[in-house]
Amino acid sequence: MRLSQARALCAELLWRDYDESLCRQAQKELLADLISCSPRVSASAGSFANFLLDAGGLRHMGGEGKLCRELLKLVSRRGYTEASAGIADSAFAATVAALSRRRWLLVPEGGDRDFLACLPVEYLPVEMEARQTLRSLGIDRIGEFTALAPDEICSRFGAGALAAYHLACGLDARQPSIPVKERSYHCLVDLGGPVESFTDTIFVIKSLIDRLVLELARESLCAEELAIGFYNDNELIEERPIRMMSPSSNSKFLLEVLRLSLESKPIAREFTALELTIARTAPESRQQLSIAGTGDERADPLGSRSGEALSLLLARIAVRLGDEALVRPVLDDQYFHDLAGRWQPVIEKTGGEPSAVDVDFVEKFLGPSGLVSEMVLKKCSESDGADDRGVVPVMVEFQESRPGAVNFEGLWYEIIAITVPECLSGLWWEAPVRRSCYRALIRSPFGQRLLVMLVYDHELRAWHIEGIFD
Amino acid sequence: MKVASLRQQLEQLFPGKWLSAGDALRVLRTGIAEIDSESGRGLARRRISAWTGPVSSGKTTLLRSVVAYWCMSGLNVAYIDTCSRLIAFDWAFVDRGLCGAWPAGMITDGGRQGSFGQFMVLRLRGGGTGDTNVRREAFWAAEQLIASNIFDVVIFDLVTIPYLSDRIYARLQRALDRSRSALILLRDEDRGDPGQGQDPGRDHSHTRVGFKWSSNYARQDGLGGPVMILPGIQGFIEKEGLTRNMEIELVTNVTNRLFTHPQPPDRRTSKARARA
Numbered sequence: 157m158r159l160s161q162a163r164a165l166c167a168e169l170l171w172r173d174y175d176e177s178l179c180r181q182a183q184k185e186l187l188a189d190l191i192s193c194s195p196r197v198s199a200s201a202g203s204f205a206n207f208l209l210d211a212g213g214l215r216h217m218g219g220e221g222k223l224c225r226e227l228l229k230l231v232s233r234r235g236y237t238e239a240s241a242g243i244a245d246s247a248f249a250a251t252v253a254a255l256s257r258r259r260w261l262l263v264p265e266g267g268d269r270d271f272l273a274c275l276p277v278e279y280l281p282v283e284m285e286a287r288q289t290l291r292s293l294g295i296d297r298i299g300e301f302t303a304l305a306p307d308e309i310c311s312r313f314g315a316g317a318l319a320a321y322h323l324a325c326g327l328d329a330r331q332p333s334i335p336v337k338e339r340s341y342h343c344l345v346d347l348g349g350p351v352e353s354f355t356d357t358i359f360v361i362k363s364l365i366d367r368l369v370l371e372l373a374r375e376s377l378c379a380e381e382l383a384i385g386f387y388n389d390n391e392l393i394e395e396r397p398i399r400m401m402s403p404s405s406n407s408k409f410l411l412e413v414l415r416l417s418l419e420s421k422p423i424a425r426e427f428t429a430l431e432l433t434i435a436r437t438a439p440e441s442r443q444q445l446s447i448a449g450t451g452d453e454r455a456d457p458l459g460s461r462s463g464e465a466l467s468l469l470l471a472r473i474a475v476r477l478g479d480e481a482l483v484r485p486v487l488d489d490q491y492f493h494d495l496a497g498r499w500q501p502v503i504e505k506t507g508g509e510p511s512a513v514d515v516d517f518v519e520k521f522l523g524p525s526g527l528v529s530e531m532v533l534k535k536c537s538e539s540d541g542a543d544d545r546g547v548v549p550v551m552v553e554f555q556e557s558r559p560g561a562v563n564f565e566g567l568w569y570e571i572i573a574i575t576v577p578e579c580l581s582g583l584w585w586e587a588p589v590r591r592s593c594y595r596a597l598i599r600s601p602f603g604q605r606l607l608v609m610l611v612y613d614h615e616l617r618a619w620h621i622e623g624i625f626d
Numbered sequence: 627m628k629v630a631s632l633r634q635q636l637e638q639l640f641p642g643k644w645l646s647a648g649d650a651l652r653v654l655r656t657g658i659a660e661i662d663s664e665s666g667r668g669l670a671r672r673r674i675s676a677w678t679g680p681v682s683s684g685k686t687t688l689l690r691s692v693v694a695y696w697c698m699s700g701l702n703v704a705y706i707d708t709c710s711r712l713i714a715f716d717w718a719f720v721d722r723g724l725c726g727a728w729p730a731g732m733i734t735d736g737g738r739q740g741s742f743g744q745f746m747v748l749r750l751r752g753g754g755t756g757d758t759n760v761r762r763e764a765f766w767a768a769e770q771l772i773a774s775n776i777f778d779v780v781i782f783d784l785v786t787i788p789y790l791s792d793r794i795y796a797r798l799q800r801a802l803d804r805s806r807s808a809l810i811l812l813r814d815e816d817r818g819d820p821g822q823g824q825d826p827g828r829d830h831s832h833t834r835v836g837f838k839w840s841s842n843y844a845r846q847d848g849l850g851g852p853v854m855i856l857p858g859i860q861g862f863i864e865k866e867g868l869t870r871n872m873e874i875e876l877v878t879n880v881t882n883r884l885f886t887h888p889q890p891p892d893r894r895t896s897k898a899r900a901r902a
Contacts, residue, residue, distance in 0.1 A: 469774040473748070477763060482748050484721075485714040497714030502746055530726045530854060530878045532686040534711040537785070573843065576851035597843060597855050605839045606682040607857060623713070626679075626686040 177436075179204040186234060187335060193227055196332040206251065208332040211243050224260035244268050246328035252279050268326035273299030280320045286313045298324045339375070341368050342433035350388070350426040354418045357430065362411055364432045369407040372437065378403035379410060381436035384418070387429035394423060401470050401503060403438035412468060416475045470503055479503050492580055492589065493533065493609070494546075494622070533609060533623040541565060547620040552610070562598060562610060564621060569598035569606065577612070590614035593622070654779065654808055657695035658688065659731040660872040661835065661863060671778075672802045673832035674795070674809045681814040684859040685837040688874065689781065689812065690720060691728040697743040698723030701778040704771045708764045708783050710749045721745040727856070727878035743778070761787065765794055772801040772809060784813040795830045834864040840873065854878065 163169050172178075183204045190197045190207060200206035209227070214220055224241040231239040242253025244263035249272055253261040263271045272279070275298050277290050295301050301309075302324050310318040322328075343364045351357055361384075372379060380403045385395040398417050404410060473482050483499035490496050536542040543549070551563040562569050577592035594610040607625040612618075653668040662668050669675045679685040693703050697720060705712070719725065721742055748767050750760055764782070771780045790798070790811070802809055811831065840858035847853065859874040 465774055466776055469770060469776065472770055473767065477748070477750065477767065481750070481767075482746055484744075484746055485712075485717040487715070487718045493715060494713055497716070497718045499714050499747065499749065530856075531684070531876075532690050532716050532726075533713055534686065535713065537709045537711060573845065573852065573855050575845075575853050575855060576848065578853075595855050597857065604680060605857070607839070607855065608682070623711075624682045626682050626684065 184338070186231070186236075189230055189234065190227070191335060193223060193230065194332070196334050198332045198335065200251070206254075208247055208250070208330065210332050220262050221260070224262075228259060244271065246323070246326050247330040248272075248281075248323040248328045249326060255279070269302070269324075272324050272326070273297065273302065277301055280324060282313065282317050282320045286317055289313070340433070341371055341437070342431060343367055344429065344431040346429045347427070350428050352423075352426045354415075354423060358411075358415065360430065361414060361432065362407070364430070365407045365410050365414070368432065368434055369405055369410070372405050372434065375437075376440045377437040378405040378440050379434045379436075380438045381434070382410065382414065383433045383435045384414065385431040385433070386423055386425075386427040387431065388425060388427050390429075393425050393427060396421075397435060401467050401474065403440075404467070405440060409468060413471045413475070416472055420476050474503055490582075492582070492591075493593070494535075531607070531625045534626050535623045536621060547611070547622055549618060549620045550610075552612075552619045559594070559596065559610065562596070562608075562619070562621070564598070564606075564608075567600055569600050571596050571598050572605070573597040574610070581614075588615060595625070654696070654701070656692045657732050658692065658729050658874065660729070660861075660874055669808055669810070670832050671806055671808045674798065674802070674811060674830060675833040675835065676811045676813065676831035677781075677835050677837075678813045678815060679837035679861075683837045683839055684857065684874075684876065686812065687727050687876065688729060688837065688859065689810070690717065691725045691732060693745060693779075693781070694720045694723050694725040694728075695732065696779060697721045697745055699743070700741045701743040702776060703743065703745050703779045703781065704777040705745070705747045705781045706764055706767055706771070706783060707747050707749045708760065709785050710751055711783070711785075712747060712749075717745065717747070727876045730875040730877050746777075765798075768809065769797060769801050772798065772805050772807045775805045775807070777807055779808050779810060781810045781812055784811055786814050790830065792830075799830075832865070835861060836864075837861040844875075 159169075159171060183199055187197055187199060187207065190209060194209040194211065196210035198208050200208060211220055211223055214223055217223075220243045224243065227241050228239055240254050240256070240258070241260040242250045242256065242263070243260070244250040244253050245265065245268045249263055249268035252272060252275065253263050276296060277287055277298060280287065280298060280301065282290075290296075290301060295304075302321060304321075306318060306321055309321050345360055345364060347357065347360065368379070380400055382398045382400070383395060384398070386393050396417065398414060400410075400413065470482065480499075480501045480503075482502045484502055485497050486500045488496060488498045535546040536548045541548045548564065552559045553561040553563075553568075555561070559571055559574060561571060574594050574596040577594050579590075579592050581588070581590040583589045591614065592612045594612075596608055596610045598606050598608060600606070609622040609625065611620055611622045613620065652672075653670055655662050655668040677685055677689060693705075696703055716726070721744060723742060748771070750763055750767070768780060768782050771777055798809060837859050838861070840860045843855055843857040845852040845855050856876050856878060859876065861872050861874065863870050863872065
């Protein structure tokens, strides 16, 4: 349902953006509770909501039904009232059983294949395309799928379908494991009195970081995310998470990032205690760094030249100016001058945005001469009278049905030379754009010359200057 | 006879013989023959150079071609776009050594294949150079980029800031002294009256290069009329008390974009047309 419909049902509904760390935290808490039901519990990869438990050896402990009831009761106490359970010999069959409409479903021992055989192929972990192909071949049930020969499945649908075939036959190597207690790294120090400025406590924070880094080094871990909390007489007044550009176990680097982050946003109140926590860790990288002076430097001059220096520079800029301050120009799949490229942050989030234009293909088959622009166009600033789109509305005087003069910044500029219009239109699915773009050489009454992009917007029926060529 | 003029005469007699191995580390060649031959073989590292001109003078286009030349040579360049005026499309190919309009006399020695430098832009938002916060952030960013020792050239777009205060100049110069970067200050002269607001005595630049459009312009004709206007560029280089004039001609291609619809037909009546 939509948010408005949900709000109509429950006025006190709270909306939160998806936060993976919160989901992970909830998963950990639930995992800790589930240990009371079974010694071997693990979370399924790829989903925060699926857990695998070992349900063996329960014959003398009330049976599997009792286990399911206890599990659901425990999970309901946590607030998850829509949970369901499935018990089978293999993890895949148990997962499918949990998807049934019943609160719990027990698959008889040795009956995984028969249980899965009568289910539709939608339950198979294959791609949509393969599923559609199976349907078009008249294979509607998993039993019909497992009746095929494995080598035929592999040759026709690939390795992914072969793995699904094994799962459908009840062969699943996944097993729950004994959960490992997660170690937390945090330090708390009582300053003994109120402190207003962060700089007075820098030496204390340094000692905290040194201690935590030592503990991390023993476990061969690096800090990926820090959290610093400020207390005033046992009351937490502020807590700041600090994410690292790349995991690090260098105490000097961590102190520098912490200092930059806190200097950009000073603490408003005085505090009496500090707590430093390493919220997330990552295994230490064992990759051999390239030795300076080898061919790697020529291949990637920015990457191999002091990674620490680059990380620190990016961290400083990100903290003070934002993640999107340092950018690279990349092409985009548009042909309007202002939309044909975009600024891609150098500090990319996980995944990043793929390039919309295959530059290598264009360069190879069409040549760059058709794409690179002629001269540098600079957008007008607010001091020039530009609006929020970065364009300056102007008036144009026609002479013999051609633009002869333009009023820009309160002055009438004579148009010395003007090109034929470049007519562009598009974006009809968002906001239709129809423009005629001219390149005009104009001269002020003082004799100064400007080369501008003069545009007539057919939708707004108005003229504007898009930018100035410099 | 001054040393500079003696050097110039010797250079004319024996061209290319006076560039020692050390010069390659101290100077950055721009690839533009008019600049490289006049200003002592390029722009100096660890120094501040000024690149000035009216708001529309071709200086940024020339600078882009120089940046492309540097990237092709494997150098890293950073540009501080103080008012976020640049358009991404204009700079998309620069790190591959490609640029739109380039000077006719540009030296293209090919560079090293597959070892291009990197080009990055630092975009600041806010109220423009009149906003003191933006100015402060811009100067801070310039110092950080220089001090990181990652970039060979840092270009600082001052827009209309007339000069650097002595304190800021000293900080930037100190950062340059400890690095190997060159700092180029790109400045628009005041639009109303060129030279207004500037105090040449406060310009601490080691090299100053100025540009403006010349009175001549070339145009490229298409099927229906002119499709490109290319003014020539006049300029001067001021270094070590010497000033030299230069003229640069631009060469370019016509951008190949889609023409998705023809010129809207003129549906006015004959009377309305006659009135107009």
